[in-house]
Amino acid sequence: GNSVTQMEGPVTLSEEAFLTINCTYTATGYPSLFWYVQYPGEGLQLLLKATKADDKGSNKGFEATYRKETTSFHLEKGSVQVSDSAVYFCALSDLMGADGLTFGKGTHLIIQP
Amino acid sequence: DAGVIQSPRHEVTEMGQEVTLRCKPISGHDYLFWYRQTMMRGLELLIYFNNNVPIDDSGMPEDRFSAKMPNASFSTLKIQPSEPRDSAVYFCASSFLGEQYFGPGTRLTVT
Numbered sequence: 627g628n629s630v631t632q633m634e635g636p637v638t639l640s641e642e643a644f645l646t647i648n649c650t651y652t653a654t655g656y657p658s659l660f661w662y663v664q665y666p667g668e669g670l671q672l673l674l675k676a677t678k679a680d681d682k683g684s685n686k687g688f689e690a691t692y693r694k695e696t697t698s699f700h701l702e703k704g705s706v707q708v709s710d711s712a713v714y715f716c717a718l719s720d721l722m723g724a725d726g727l728t729f730g731k732g733t734h735l736i737i738q739p
Numbered sequence: 740d741a742g743v744i745q746s747p748r749h750e751v752t753e754m755g756q757e758v759t760l761r762c763k764p765i766s767g768h769d770y771l772f773w774y775r776q777t778m779m780r781g782l783e784l785l786i787y788f789n790n791n792v793p794i795d796d797s798g799m800p801e802d803r804f805s806a807k808m809p810n811a812s813f814s815t816l817k818i819q820p821s822e823p824r825d826s827a828v829y830f831c832a833s834s835f836l837g838e839q840y841f842g843p844g845t846r847l848t849v850t
Contacts, residue, residue, distance in 0.1 A: 669841035726784030
């Protein structure tokens with residue numbers, strides 16, 4: 627079956643630091659990959675996505691590249707802000723989102739001023 | 740657009756009671772998903788619908804759980820009877836063309 631593995635954290639960084647959150651996956655076929663963000667007390671929001679190998683998803687300064695050879699989709703941001711503090715989830719879908727998502731356990735990111 | 744609406748936002752009930760969670764998807768979305776989030780198991784898909792028809796309910800933990808979608812604008816997730824291990828945050832999400840939009844969740848506590 628499908629699975630997603632990501633570092634669980636918490637990850638604590640200072641403002642303006644470089645961020646990497648690792649995500650690797652196991653899936654049959656060619657899944658679509660997603661990063662979601664969850665702020666305290668809220669639902670998940672789609673941050674970015676990639677639907678095929680070598681695609682780069684980007685949004686709000688975050689980016690991730692779909693690497694089929696390493697089955698990875700690492701999230702990066704060049705300079706984090708306090709407002710980026712949240713829980714980040716890596717997820718995959720077999721049918722470009724038209725089926726249930728398989729999520730990683732989530733990474734709690736804490737940015738200190 | 741108001742986004743995905745879930746009610747109630749919080750529910751506290753006693754073991755053995757029936758619990759009904761409600762979801763109104765975004766208008767025009769043709770898929771609806773129910774997920775459960777716990778510290779131990781993370782986010783798990785329970786069931787999803789396409790055009791009001793259940794497609795995959797393999798994630799529903801046991802017969803105590805049931806879900807319905809009587810029309811395109813409403814879905815319910817029912818637990819009867821509830822147990823303490825059902826305590827979790829239950830999310831509803833809807834999608835059109837693949838991007839899933841999540842509601843704020845219902846935090847269920849079963850004592």
